[in-house]
Amino acid sequence: MDEGVISSVTKARIAVVTGGNKGIGLEVCRQLAVNGVIIVLTARDETRGAAAVHKLKELGLYDVTFHQLDVTDASSISKLADFLRSSFGKLDILVNNAAIGGVELVGDPSFVEQLFKNEEVKQELNDIENLTEERLDELLETFLKDFEAGAVEERGWPTELSAYKAAKAAMNSYSRVLARRHPELRVNCVDPGFVKTDINYNSGILAPKEAGSKVVAVALLPEAGVTGALFENGKVSSFV
Numbered sequence: 001m002d003e004g005v006i007s008s009v010t011k012a013r014i015a016v017v018t019g020g021n022k023g024i025g026l027e028v029c030r031q032l033a034v035n036g037v038i039i040v041l042t043a044r045d046e047t048r049g050a051a052a053v054h055k056l057k058e059l060g061l062y063d064v065t066f067h068q069l070d071v072t073d074a075s076s077i078s079k080l081a082d083f084l085r086s087s088f089g090k091l092d093i094l095v096n097n098a099a100i101g102g103v104e105l106v107g108d109p110s111f112v113e114q115l116f117k118n119e120e121v122k123q124e125l126n127d128i129e130n131l132t133e134e135r136l137d138e139l140l141e142t143f144l145k146d147f148e149a150g151a152v153e154e155r156g157w158p159t160e161l162s163a164y165k166a167a168k169a170a171m172n173s174y175s176r177v178l179a180r181r182h183p184e185l186r187v188n189c190v191d192p193g194f195v196k197t198d199i200n201y202n203s204g205i206l207a208p209k210e211a212g213s214k215v216v217a218v219a220l221l222p223e224a225g226v227t228g229a230l231f232e233n234g235k236v237s238s239f240v
């Protein structure tokens, strides 16, 4: 790279999208790239990731690079961090998109909304002034024990898609903890709506394009924008 290219790369915003090989993640990569952001499209599977990058390049979006990332693998995370440090020396946008539903479909897809019935857990997840990473880990450990003991309903956890919902609630709370700890950053959550993707066996209503634009609008918030918020349909919404 010559110096001109390096300085233009450093000035451009760099984004990492996790689970960027399909669904909402791929669409977020596409829309961010259209907005002039340099994309590090990550996927746990190299073949699927490379195929996704190829798709974007076919659309004329050339500032897209693939890097392997399995979000459950610490050494994979650390290799990505080294790559970002040595290639760009910075990261402007992280779209923490990767997830699994954690269930197998046995009948018609039905994704009933449930709120936690366990009021104590709800209060703790919402008490951002006092919540810590350690306490979040403990709450998730408790969930796992209750799940293994078949006590999900009795202990007030969601009874459908329990692990997915417990993990998402913890992730939302963790994002708010990070927002409080790093006021210089914007750390926000987005509810994309019910989107037709593999995670729900394509039973969703919205197209990934529509969901992607909701995520991208938040990812491109200006520096002085809101932080520690949940966005639903383009508006700040309540977490509980």
Ligand SMILES: NC(=O)c1ccc[n+]([C@@H]2O[C@H](COP(=O)([O-])OP(=O)(O)OC[C@H]3O[C@@H](n4cnc5c(N)ncnc54)[C@H](OP(=O)(O)O)[C@@H]3O)[C@@H](O)[C@H]2O)c1
Residues within 6 Å of the ligand: 018, 019, 020, 021, 022, 023, 024, 025, 043, 044, 045, 048, 069, 070, 071, 072, 096, 097, 098, 099, 100, 191, 192, 193, 194, 195, 196, 197, 198, 199, 200, 204
């Ligand atoms: N679709 C909806 O209605 C809906 C609603 C609310 C929230 N969301 C959220 O939106 C996000 C995107 O979901 P989607 O609907 O686009 O689902 P999707 O099409 O199933 O995509 C999920 C992505 O996450 C990746 N992934 C899973 N585990 C991973 C891991 N350990 N490391 C790295 N990547 C991993 C998948 O990779 P593989 O291809 O390798 O499996 C895939 O790229 C998720 O966080 C989901 O919870 C979706």
